Amino acid sequence: MEPGTALAVLAMIQPTIKTIIELWQDTSHFGADIRGLSVRFNASKSFLNHYESILFTKDKFPGVSGMLYETLPDSERLTIFDMLGELRLVLDTYVAASKRYALNANRSKDEMDLANDKEREELDTLVLASARARDEEQAKAVGWMKKTWWAVWEKKTVEKLVRDFEKWIKRLRQLMKLVWGPLPFLTSLSQLQKVEKDHDAEEVGLLEDVPLRKLIVAPPNTQTLNVTSLQLPPSAFSPIVAGSNYGTVFETTKVIVEHKTYDVNKINVIHEVAANRINRLIALLHEVNDARFKLLRCVNYFDEIPLRRIGMIFELPPGLDGPPTTLLSALSSRASFSSFRPSLDARMRLARALTETVLLLHSINWLHKSIRSETVLLLSEATTTSPPSRAPPNLEHPRLSGFEYSRLDNDFTSANHDFDLQRNIYRHPERWDYPKESFSKIHDIYSLGVVLLEIGLWEPIINFDGKKGGESLKEHYPNAHATKDRLVRHATKRLGFYAGEKYQELVLKCLKGEFGDLSGDDKIGTGLQHQLGKEVDGALKATEQTDER
Numbered sequence: 001m002e003p004g005t006a007l008a009v010l011a012m013i014q015p016t017i018k019t020i021i022e023l024w025q026d027t028s029h030f031g032a033d034i035r036g037l038s039v040r041f042n043a044s045k046s047f048l049n050h051y052e053s054i055l056f057t058k059d060k061f062p063g064v065s066g067m068l069y070e071t072l073p074d075s076e077r078l079t080i081f082d083m084l085g086e087l088r089l090v091l092d093t094y095v096a097a098s099k100r101y102a103l104n105a106n107r108s109k110d111e112m113d114l115a116n117d118k119e120r121e122e123l124d125t126l127v128l129a130s131a132r133a134r135d136e137e138q139a140k141a142v143g144w145m146k147k148t149w150w151a152v153w154e155k156k157t158v159e160k161l162v163r164d165f166e167k168w169i170k171r172l173r174q175l176m177k178l179v180w181g182p183l184p185f186l187t188s189l190s191q192l193q194k195v196e197k198d199h200d201a202e203e204v205g206l207l208e209d210v211p212l213r214k215l216i217v218a219p220p221n222t223q224t225l226n227v228t229s230l231q232l233p234p235s236a237f238s239p240i241v242a243g244s245n246y247g248t249v250f251e252t253t254k255v256i257v258e259h260k261t262y263d264v265n266k267i268n269v270i271h272e273v274a275a276n277r278i279n280r281l282i283a284l285l286h287e288v289n290d291a292r293f294k295l296l297r298c299v300n301y302f303d304e305i306p307l308r309r310i311g312m313i314f315e316l317p318p319g320l321d322g323p324p325t326t327l328l329s330a331l332s333s334r335a336s337f338s339s340f341r342p343s344l345d346a347r348m349r350l351a352r353a354l355t356e357t358v359l360l361l362h363s364i365n366w367l368h369k370s371i372r373s374e375t376v377l378l379l380s381e382a383t384t385t386s387p388p389s390r391a392p393p394n395l396e397h398p399r400l401s402g403f404e405y406s407r408l409d410n411d412f413t414s415a416n417h418d419f420d421l422q423r424n425i426y427r428h429p430e431r432w433d434y435p436k437e438s439f440s441k442i443h444d445i446y447s448l449g450v451v452l453l454e455i456g457l458w459e460p461i462i463n464f465d466g467k468k469g470g471e472s473l474k475e476h477y478p479n480a481h482a483t484k485d486r487l488v489r490h491a492t493k494r495l496g497f498y499a500g501e502k503y504q505e506l507v508l509k510c511l512k513g514e515f516g517d518l519s520g521d522d523k524i525g526t527g528l529q530h531q532l533g534k535e536v537d538g539a540l541k542a543t544e545q546t547d548e549r
Helices: 003-025 032-056 075-103 117-132 135-139 144-180 189-195 199-203 211-217 273-285 327-331 346-361 441-455 481-498 502-514 526-540
Strands: 237-239 245-247 253-262 297-304 307-316 376-378 399-400
Touching: 003 032, 003 199, 032 144, 032 199, 075 144, 075 502, 144 526, 189 211, 189 376, 211 273, 253 297, 273 297, 273 307, 297 526, 327 376, 327 441, 346 481, 441 481, 441 502, 441 526, 481 502, 502 526
Parallel strands: none
Antiparallel strands: 237 245, 245 253, 253 307, 297 307, 376 399
């Protein structure tokens, strides 16, 4: 879709918006109702103006010649054009109806065709009741005709228009965040420094992850955050239960701790490369302030030198500082709340939250490398028992944890071997035992698919085939490819019944890595990420969660 066509639609939308604002000017004396709706309508108009500037201003962003709209894939340009057509229809329909009823005209009471005196009395009563709640002096200046039509027809119609405009802006915001992440000018430090000065991008929230991106693209031997200022002595952390990673810092703030082991050199000092990776990981997790990332923020850390490990301290959100549980515990029949069976909607919201977090991490070229149900935390409110007990899991507040093996996409990949089968069954076949392939986004996506399969069936993978006599886990999952085949069979035969066909298709694509022709994809997997984003939006579109705690 050519930019000129989209601009032509915008050229028709803007005068229509102006007409609507003018129609409402004569109704300002109706009080807070219309004033509040006008404020909301104008806010949506401002967002539209910002997005128009972002998409259609020539040479606005570094490295982009012409309009940003021209660089987007054909499918996204067509989606934006269709959305503009939808908005034009919504606005034009309202204007046509509003002019028909001529709310802004100074018509007399006699021009109103009422069916009978009884209807007249009912409308009059409605208007008078509404007027008493507003300023009496202003109400006296309003004609009976205008008040009647505002109360009977116009108010509901205006409310619907404002809601529709806001929903449209929300859809455009979601689309823009999807296409914004992989844009090439967000992968260079010098270009990011220019982009973060863009007023339009800032106003619509497209710059929220720039601090994270700057940490990612900075050279490995540089530090944009002095993490040593976050270091605490190990004694600062007090576990509430001995041996637990849930506790307090200085006996006040509720936190959880994740440990990361490290190797030392011949003089018993941490290797420089390992130190840099740990420091960058702490810096990144300290900068997490975007509610879209379902991650906990790393506020401090401590170094347990005798144990050769770093303890990263993560602050729990206010009101959700009870003992967290893992998704694996919630799924397991051995958990104390084994009778808990969440609704399909709750499971789909959980799946969307986790999938979008992985997409966001990948959009800034960060690989997690340890996605499994054990590394998904479910937060809950604090309990009054001592020691605190775990409440039944709350799927509305998940957090992805387990960053002990995560790395930057442009960092080297470790070749550490791991023969633990309960971890391997979540890994892509190429990452079992001694990994033969460098870790990439498709490996994270495979692990995500395994967790999504567990969520859909609401059963941990280790229980998929039950207990048959003396069969061990190794007999069910003898090797990497047999494990993948078994998971694909479970998704094919069972998942559609439990979670629906679209969700089933998403999981199978993650497990099989089938996201269309990606032969021309760049080295950071921009095309793969884009295709996954589209699949997620299609499969989980109707399961939004608005709570951003």
